[in-house]
Amino acid sequence: MTRRKHDFFLHNIESINVIEVGKPLYKTIKGNWLSEYFKNDNPIVLELACGKGEYTIGLASAFPATNFIGVDIKGDRIARGSKIAERKGLTNVAFLRTDIKYIEEFFNEGEVSEIWVTFPDPHARPRQEKHRLTHPHFLALYKRLLKPGGTLHLKTDSPELFAYSVEQVKSANCVDLQYTTDLYTSSLNEIHLGIKTTYEQLFFDKGFTINYLQCKMGAVL
Ligand SMILES: C[S@@+](CC[C@H](N)C(=O)[O-])C[C@H]1O[C@@H](n2cnc3c(N)ncnc32)[C@H](O)[C@@H]1O
Known part of the structure; x- marks a missing residue:
């Protein structure tokens, strides 16, 4: 492990805004985010595959009365977001280090108001389909x-993953689906608040358009 990575992992151990294996909250946080961590009654928004957490930080700065949790398996990436949140004094931010497939170990049914999936790995090969987020x-x-x-919400540079995702959300009976294959020239542009993630910037600079969709997914009663 490089010295830099080691420092990031040390940061995560010491930082209160990082919830990861070995910390007391890791085992007790399910269903208790508001009472045990945020100490308020505000809604919870997740950024999945958050990497350095640009959405978590950007949205938390714009909406102080909402709680934001970035989720990723990679500790060194989460550490960068965690440090920025600390520097900015954002108390409405947490980072959870876990594989997303285990996320129900950390949230109750209906505990979350919104989910952003930001530039997930495309897993392009057919046999990788089950890993697509x-x-x-x-x-x-x-x-x-x-x-x-x-x-x-989903943002991705990958046209293949995007076409797949549009079909999947339609099959999942999601409602009020809106989408675009070129966010920056679309009327949906305002929704993303101008926040660009690290991967988004990389692909944008290479001339890719940004695909975006949103729909209502929660069981509508
Ligand atoms: C392409 S990067 C995007 C990072 C960031 N959202 C961005 O746009 O810059 C994909 C991220 O998803 C994370 N990831 C992929 N599969 C995951 C899973 N099953 N559970 C948790 N994190 C995952 C990776 O660790 C990586 O940080």
Whole structure:
């Protein structure tokens, strides 16, 4: 392990805004984010595959009365977001280090108001389909986490993953679907608040257009 990575991992151990294996909250946080961590009654929004957490930080700065949790498996990436949140004094931010497939170990049904999935790995090969974060089993999982009528957002540079995802959300009976294959020239542009993630910037600079969809995924009563 490089010295830099080691420092990031040390940061995560010491930082209160990082919840990861070995910390007391890791085992007790499910269903208790508001009482045990945020100490308020505000809604919870997740950024899945958050990397350095640009959405988590950007949205938390714009909406102080909402709680934001970035989720990723890679500790060194989360550490960067965590440090920025600390520097900015954002108390409405947390980072959870876990594989998203285990996320129900950390949230009750209906505990979440909104989910952003930001530039997930495309997993282009057919045999990798089950790892795509818009595979039907992930969509079913998001549906359970979201409050009735809760919103799912997806941003990706990958046209293949995007076409796949549009089909999957339609099959999952999501409602009020809106989407574009060129966010920056679209009327949906305002929704993303101008926040660009690290991967988004990389692909944008290479001339890719940004694909975006949103729909209401929570079980509508
Ligand atoms: C392409 S990067 C995008 C990072 C960031 N959202 C951005 O746009 O810059 C994909 C991220 O998803 C995370 N990831 C992929 N599959 C995951 C999973 N099953 N559970 C948790 N994190 C995952 C990776 O660790 C990586 O940080």
